[in-house]
Amino acid sequence: MAVLVITGTGTEVGKTVTTAAIAAAAVGAGRSVAVLKAAQTGVRPDERGDADEVARLAGGVTSTELARYPDPLAPATAARRAGRAPVRPHRIAEAAAELAAEHDLVLVEGAGGLLVRFDEAGGTLADAAERMAAPVVVVASAGLGTLNTTELTARELRGRRLELLGVVIGSWPDAPDLASRCNVTDLPEVAGAPLLGAVPAGAGGLAPADFRAGAPGWLAPRLFGTWDAEQFRGRTAP
Template structure:
């Protein structure tokens, strides 16, 4: 697994922090890691982007960004409004493939959900994953509404011949409600893929050293970690007390 594509089911669900946790875990396992942000929107050139945030949290990783647009919009729209060249799926695939010649693992982080458009032709992260023939991790929310968006994402991947590797919950609350607790069983069912981790809410605010020490406990062995999905489901599922 030289390249791993990481998509969200939407925005603001913890995709960047999940990417950092996967990167930190791979680094702890002795692997060299690069993170590629396909397109960064909503930031000035002097502001810290998602790839930089992954590097801050995960440590010694290569951070790369293909394009940056100032307005917080879908990349295709942001590029058009800024009068700048868009990023095409082939650009993403080419950059990831090059990084893979120099690193053990390349994490390609999308922008928002799987079908967010990068260029006027409708190119998406799914197209880039297809060009790379890379496995895809779906980062999903914990609570009500996540089953629909997760299943839609997984179905789209399968329709393109790209089976999802698994699902990571981007932010698991300290006091999960009934929907979140039930979703621990329902998410892998609707995705047709296992749960590969759950990041505690607020993980991204930890000091980097603490983040790196804890990250392997948040993701499953498939991602080089030690997280036990079944034990987590039993502990945090519908029968949880307190």
């Protein structure tokens, strides 16, 4: 697994913190890691972007951002409004390949969901993943509504014959409601792929040292961690 694509079922589901957790766990397991942010939107030139945040939390990773646009919009729209060149899927694949030549693992973080458009031709993160033949991790929310968006994302991946490595809950609440506790069982069923972790809500606010120490316990062995889905399901069952 030289390249791993990280997508969300939508915005604000914990994708960046999950990417940082995977990076931290991989570094802790002795891997050299690069993080590639395909396009950063809604951030000024002097502000920290998602790739910077992953590097801050995970430590010891190479971080690369292909483009930055000021408006908090889909990359294609933000690029058009800024009068700048868009990031096309082939460029994402090329950049990932360049990083993979020098690192054990490259994490490619998208923008929003799988089919968010990056250019005027309708190019998406899914198109880039196809070019890379890379497995995909889907970051999903915990609560009501997540089953629909997760299944739609999984169906799109299967339709493209892309490997869905698994699902990670990007922000597991301190006091999960009934829907969240039921979704622990239902998410892998609708996705047709295993649940590979649950990142605690607020994890991104931890001190970097605490984040790095905690990350392996939030992720399954497939993602370089020690988290056990069956034990978690048993603790959270309604």
